[in-house]
Amino acid sequence: QFMPRAQSSRGDASRERILATAIELFAERGYAGTSVSEICRRAGAVATSLYHHFGSKEGLLGSAIERVGLSWIEEIQKQAYREEDLGRRLDRVVDMWRQLATEQPALLRMLISVQLERSEDSSEVGESLRILMRRTRASLVEGIEASVGALPGADHMAHTMLALLQGALLRLQLEPETTDVDALFRDMRRTIELVLADRVDRRAAAEQA
Secondary structure (H helix, E strand, O other): OOHHHHHHHHHHHHHHHHHHHHHHHHHHHOOOOOOOHHHHHOOOOOOHHHHHHHHHHHHHHHHHHHHHHHHHHHHHHHHHOOOOOOHHHHHHHHHHHHHHHOOOOOHHHHHHHHHHOOOOOOOHHHHHHHHHHHHHHHHHHHHHHHHHHEEEEEEEHHHHHHHHHHHHHHHHHOOOOOOHHHHHHHHHHHHHHHHHHHHHHHHHHHHHH
């Protein structure tokens, strides 16, 4: 049926407010600690609007994961492919991580907190989380291998990179006043560089065997 443009725009705005609010609250309190009533109160919406747009609280969580995850992956790809040199690619990606961790920590907190709460979930939400993490690792591997070629254990290497980021975010959340941000991300970049060098050496040894 035809819907007047003004009504459609209001509906889009309401959906966007609910989604943005849910992302904030999931980041602050986790999924289990966030109620539908609190999301609606903070978003200035009614529960019927939330259910109309997302179907359920789980449907809202799925949309939040998709929104944050897709923007995260797109940003990794954008930064990685700005440079052809691997060292500069690493600089770009680590700089992006630093910016996210210091300027937009809620985005990363949301993914980490929901991942911890729902990683064993057999529902569609749990599967969405697993797919998101696989896609994120694949984006990292793709960016690296575009510079140096295929590497052994590349997926595990990408997992290590994400673990370093999660550890840095936790440190910044728990000890923001005493954390040397420059040193933290400099060491992260150096660790990634060493892991990459190890993979390249392994490949060379395998080719010579």
